[in-house]
Amino acid sequence: MSRIIHDVTLTLSPEVPAWPGQQAPKLFRLRSMSDGGANNISQLDTFVHFGTHVDAPLHFVDGARPIDQMPLETLIGPCVVVSFPDVDAISREDLEAAGIPKATERLIIQTRNCQLFDDHSQGFDKNFVALTPDAANWIVERGISLVGIDYFSIERYEEPGAATHVALLGAEVAVVEGLDLRGIEPGNYELICMPLKLKDCDGAPARVALIEN
Amino acid sequence: MSRIIHDVTLTLSPEVPAWPGQQAPKLFRLRSMSDGGANNISQLDTFVHFGTHVDAPLHFVDGARPIDQMPLETLIGPCVVVSFPDVDAISREDLEAAGIPKATERLIIQTRNCQLFDDHSQGFDKNFVALTPDAANWIVERGISLVGIDYFSIERYEEPGAATHVALLGAEVAVVEGLDLRGIEPGNYELICMPLKLKDCDGAPARVALIEN
Secondary structure (H helix, E strand, O other): OOOEEEEOEOOEOOOOOOOOOOOOOEEEEEEOHHHOOOOOEEEEEEEOOOOOEEEOHHHOOOOOOOHHHOOHHHHEEEEEEEEEOOOOOEOHHHHHOOOOOOOOOEEEEEEHHHHHHHOHHHOOOOOOOOEOHHHHHHHHHOOOOEEEEOOOOOEOOOOHHHHHHHHHHHOOOEEEEOEOOOOOOOEEEEEEEEEOOEOOOOEEEEEEEEEEO | OOOEEEEOEOOEOOOOOOOOOOOOOEEEEEEOHHHOOOOOEEEEEEEOOOOOEEEOHHHOOOOOOOHHHOOHHHHEEEEEEEEEOOOOOEOHHHHHHOOOOOOOOEEEEEEHHHHHHHOHHHOOOOOOOOEOHHHHHHHHHOOOOEEEEOOOOOEOOOOHHHHHHHHHHHOOOEEEEOEOOOOOOOEEEEEEEEEOOEOOOOEEEEEEEEEEO
16 A cells, blocks of 8 residues: 555644633653653643634534544544635635535635644734634535544624524534645545544543545 | 444543543543533643554654654554454464464554443453563564554553563554444455644544445
């Protein structure tokens, strides 16, 4: 098998911008060999929507499916990567015009957001590109089961009523956020999206890869 | 493609036994819709070797490779699951006699440990089955690049000098611990092992699946 694995996960560290108002995550040593410890052991303290992560329906729909009950059959499988390098928000019309095949089950959206990951010192950028609520409705109408994007939310900052999240998560569409799509060419891949299996939880940090066959 | 995906990840919750002496992990709501919040957001605080996880060489070898630099090419690919239901410790001789194919790159070891996951209320069991140091040497000599097991350590509790870990991690063998192998039949699978990409870290919790083709 000659295949290429693209890791599309942001490297997690306290330098990665946290969502405004959330406490910055911590990653630190509990024990170090350099201090005489028998081994090195670290601790991670984070809100679960940090970095590359998956939203469960429970994130915006009370009583809905938690992350540990999202089927891996949805999170693993063929996907299509489309690129919108020049838009400020992705509309229904943008998606309609992008030539996304009818049979698409998983859609990964690349935007100019990617470039923000070149330098975390600039902090969280509220002007990231995301889906309008009507674009979310298009995703749902198309029967797409998973949608991913290359900044920390699928929805524009402070969208009224969180209408994009509510449309997607209300329809049980898996939402993958914070993908590092720098250098990824649009096209067909096998997606492997593996969130931590956190019991009854609204989301989880994830390791995500695109396999080029 | 008709394939079956087996999730071999323990569901993470504070009920899962932590390593003796480690602070028990926490998973709790930062914000809840039932309390009037706009959405549900949770927080995870854990040492990184909790539940189903991967050890990086850095865990026992100072200056060695951290988890974010372990290649996905090692963590994803064909694997062999072997079962040792009746042994108290897995020796070189046990591995030698198990008929493990010479070309095996990734080895997943099922033991009676599995049954411990039926009831977390019993707490951490120090009598779990693991590899002797000489079994670890066999793994290294065979050129196996990844080894996994169904309790929280590849090594017996308080093995002198952590010789099993040191042998494996010193040879850059990826070590996967805390796999939930209940109900898994021995045989050939495609392994998908996806630890969080934690910067410069000694290990990470992971989501792991076995694909049956």
